Amino acid sequence: MSEPVSPVRVEVLTQLQAHGIVSEYITYPRVTFSSASRLCVRHSPPGDSSRQSLTLLDPRASPKEDQAPPNWTLHHVQGALANPSCPLLAVRAGQLAQVYDVDQRSLRYQWEFAHPIEYWVWLNADILAVVTEEDVFHWTVKRSGPSWQFSRHERLCGMEVVGYQRDASHMWMALSALGLEQFHVVELGPHQPGNAALLSARDTLPFKGTQLGDFPSAVQFLPHLGVVVILTKHAFLFLADVETAQTIHRIHLVLDILFATVLDDERPHSLLGVCRSGKVLSISICPYALCQYISHHPTSLCLSQRVLQLVGQIPAPQKAISVE
Template sequence: MHLTEANVLISVVDVVNLTDHNVPHSEITWSRVSMTSDRWICVRHSKIDSTKTFRWIVLDQENDYKHISYSGSTVADSVLMHPSEPIIAFKAFKTFQVFNLDTKSLLCETSHGEKVLFWTWLNSDVIGIITETAICHWFVWKEETSPKKVLNNHRRLKSTQIVSYKADHAMRWLAITGLFEEGNGISGIILVHSVSENLTQCISAHAVCFAEYHFQDNPYPSNVFCVASRDTRSHGNIHVIELHPYRKGNLAPKNTCDRIHVDFLDSFGKYDFPTTIQVSSRYGVLFMITKYSVLYICDMETAAPLICSGISNDIIITATLNTKTQGILGISKDGMVIFVNLQKTKFVYKRKHAVKKNVQASLSEEKKILEVDKMTSDKCQSVHRKTNASQ
């Protein structure tokens, strides 16, 4: 698809720049700017004088992130907002504290005996903590609880930089992503763990997400696992896989075993790779964003690719689904907060056309297979008749 066509189907809107809130350009990094959902943007930035104290600010979705809703100072090395409530969590080395920002009260705290490599809110109740030896869960609202070990850290993750930890809505499936430099590019390892089966597998990929999606021919929604990767030949794949437990009456998704092929653009460099996957269940599409800000949109039903377009002139450091518009909320390295919105009427028409074309291609391919099967069957029967006649 030409970029001009993509520009008709999506709009990219610059909302606000973090530098407008006195965040220095040098402080706009992946480790300092976080979004646990589209509700908040949280930034831990400038050191105050020569002390070990840092400033932090929180921007709220309600005013399009244009005004600071909360701010303060902290000695913490990392700060994360609760996905939906005005609650903030601080990590200072091995200690965790959770505060209510409206009442300014400490809600709970805990500590961990090991160095923390990565941590995040997995949902509204659980903070996931990854150390050098273990993956732990802290059930924040349970009284007198400390982080509980869920499984051992895998040896293949120990030489990587952990960049993501996600869980499905029921906490039955977990996925941890680690990146590392290999040859002339960036490779990824994703540890996938089934809690109910207590089984773990590592796969080569760069980005992952879990989603509930209702496929058209099924009576119930499916729990799906979406994963994106790039190989050494600049080709990418996106897999959409249904996870158990399976709902009775549901058919397997048409693209369970299919791959959405993505060709990475050479002009964006050899280090480009998928960093974010998001699913819009309302519009039936999957968004994949690369480090160098290329957006790919694919159909969830058929795996048909719909759009490929650049959305920023700089690196995208973090992005999530905009739950209001079902588009994308992203932040670039230059501090720009952007909305990527679907031009709904035109996009729906494009999706229907692309899906119809993809289905026709699939039916044509099936017809060819059936014709080959019939020819093979006829040939076998002919040989069988000749064999019987000779006997």
């Protein structure tokens, strides 16, 4: 019996250089994703390195020669993040966070935190999650100020925060941080009376044969499939079972540096990522192919049952598109 094909599908959506972005500015953290349709780049216009600008792009839209994407001149900004669905743009510098109205080009909200901001992400159109050196806050920007959620775990001290997520029930949060040798995800949430303690699972990623010095740089969760997507700096993708932490599949997406990933809210089981070369990739997991792959490489019974149940509820898969 022949080996099943990879359940991972990859497609190139656009090239950032075609939108007027110079290659030297396609780096982390100058490029940020807040949703599949909102990519934000801090850069200098071609031929004018003295002026700093911020450009908003829809990676699915084709570049127009007669119409430049919206951009703004910046001064002393360390980070910028577009709202996932509203015409709002958040910028930060040190301990100060500001939110601007994109259409009116005016300052709407601002707040100065007690400690420097290290990471932030829009949880939805209204709430901006802010991670400082000491604490994590949720800021409903249309209200008076941020609300404290929890203090950072001591194990994350000195590490670079690379992700923060909240579940649909708004009861559990996951703060991900990257250290020199380890990748930690600390789960925080309420313990209900009578419940057993949280179960913890761990496994080792098979890095044999990858690029020298490669390391995990992003983690995304696909709850309907019950898998974790782990992406590395050199564009290796690992699929792991969320319950057992067992690695299901590994694939090298492209010979490039991959960063700035976000879940694709317009396509199921998909995410987007930006490469150092300027490519914007659409990466999707095909449940049909995953089911076939698991049947040849059995992992956990629960995962197999979840995927089999899901396959019966979705339309037939589309033809795969390869990346050159």
